Amino acid sequence: MNPFDITDRVAVVTGGYGVIGSVLGRGLAAAGVRVAVLGRRSDAANAEAEAIRASGADALALVADATDMDQLRAAREEVLSAWGRVDILINAAGGNVSRARSDTISVFEIPPDAFDEVLRLNLHGTVLPTMAFAEQMAKQGRGPSGRISPMAAVRALSGVMGYSVAKAGIDNFTRWLATDMARRHGDAVRINAIAPGFFITTQNRNVLVAGDGGHTDRARKILSQTPMGRFGRPEELVGAVHWLCSDAASFVTGAVIPIDGGFSVFSGV
Numbered sequence: 001m002n003p004f005d006i007t008d009r010v011a012v013v014t015g016g017y018g019v020i021g022s023v024l025g026r027g028l029a030a031a032g033v034r035v036a037v038l039g040r041r042s043d044a045a046n047a048e049a050e051a052i053r054a055s056g057a058d059a060l061a062l063v064a065d066a067t068d069m070d071q072l073r074a075a076r077e078e079v080l081s082a083w084g085r086v087d088i089l090i091n092a093a094g095g096n097v098s099r100a101r102s103d104t105i106s107v108f109e110i111p112p113d114a115f116d117e118v119l120r121l122n123l124h125g126t127v128l129p130t131m132a133f134a135e136q137m138a139k140q141g142r143g144p145s146g147r148i149s150p151m152a153a154v155r156a157l158s159g160v161m162g163y164s165v166a167k168a169g170i171d172n173f174t175r176w177l178a179t180d181m182a183r184r185h186g187d188a189v190r191i192n193a194i195a196p197g198f199f200i201t202t203q204n205r206n207v208l209v210a211g212d213g214g215h216t217d218r219a220r221k222i223l224s225q226t227p228m229g230r231f232g233r234p235e236e237l238v239g240a241v242h243w244l245c246s247d248a249a250s251f252v253t254g255a256v257i258p259i260d261g262g263f264s265v266f267s268g269v
Ligand SMILES: NC(=O)c1ccc[n+]([C@@H]2O[C@H](COP(=O)([O-])OP(=O)(O)OC[C@H]3O[C@@H](n4cnc5c(N)ncnc54)[C@H](OP(=O)(O)O)[C@@H]3O)[C@@H](O)[C@H]2O)c1
Pocket: 014, 015, 016, 017, 018, 019, 020, 021, 038, 039, 040, 041, 064, 065, 066, 067, 092, 093, 094, 095, 096, 121, 125, 151, 152, 153, 195, 196, 197, 198, 199, 200, 201, 202, 203, 204
C-alpha cells in the first residue's frame, strides 16, 4: 500500500477557480482525486471543472458563496448526490478587500463595514464551509477520511489589519477544530493548514507589481525578508497539500505548515 495514494477520493475546493485554488484542485486531480470546484461564479466554476475533466480527471462545478451556509449545504448535497461522499475540503476562497487596507490612511479611518467584509470573507468564508463539509466527513467516520486545510497568516503585515485578524482566527480555528475532531473521531477527520508566504496572484498583483512590470517597494521589502529571495510559485503548494490529504499524514492534525521560502523564520538580520 502506498500511503500517499489518494486516488478516487472526493475533494471540494472553495475558491476553486482562483489562482491557488485552481493549482491545488488540478494538483489533486492529477493524483486521481475527484474535484468539486466551488465558487460564486457559475461560468468560472464550470470552466475550471471542464479544464480538469479535459485532463482526464473527474470534476464538477458547485455554485455557492463561501459565506452563505444555505448555499454551502445545498452544494454539499450536490456532491453527495454525484459522488456519495466528501473526503477532502480545501478552503482557498479569500483575499484582501482594498477598502479595508490602511496603506494610505490611518488604521482608525478603516470603515467598520470594510472590516466586517474582510473578516466575513476570510474567517466566515473558511469556518462556514468547514462546518458544512466536515459535518459530512464526521458522519462518514473511518475509511477515506476528511482533511481540511485553511490558509493562515500568523505574522503582522502592514496595511492589512482585518485580513491579518481573520487569518489569525483561521489559525486558531485550525487548532481548535483539530482537537475537537480528534477527541470525537480519532484520526478520521484531520484539520490542518498551510501558511503560504508570498505568491503573486490576482488578489495581490496590484500591490506587488508596478506599472512598468517591476516590483513595488512593498514587493522589494518582502523579497528582502524572504531568505530564498523570490516569490513562491503556486505549484510549490501542491506537495504539502497532497501529503496532508493522504494517509502518510494520518497522525498529523492541527498543524499549520509554512510554505514561504523561509519568510516566517527569518529575523531580518
Ligand atoms: N497569494 C498569496 O500570496 C497568498 C498568501 C497566503 C495566503 N493566501 C490566501 O490563499 C487564498 C487564495 O488566494 P489566491 O491568491 O489564489 O487569490 P485569488 O486568485 O483571488 O482567489 C481567491 C478566490 O476566492 C474566491 N472568492 C472570493 N470571495 C468568495 C466568496 N464569498 N465565496 C466563494 N468564493 C469566493 C474568488 O472568486 P471570485 O473571483 O468569484 O471572487 C477566487 O476564486 C486566499 O484565502 C488568500 O488570502 C494567498
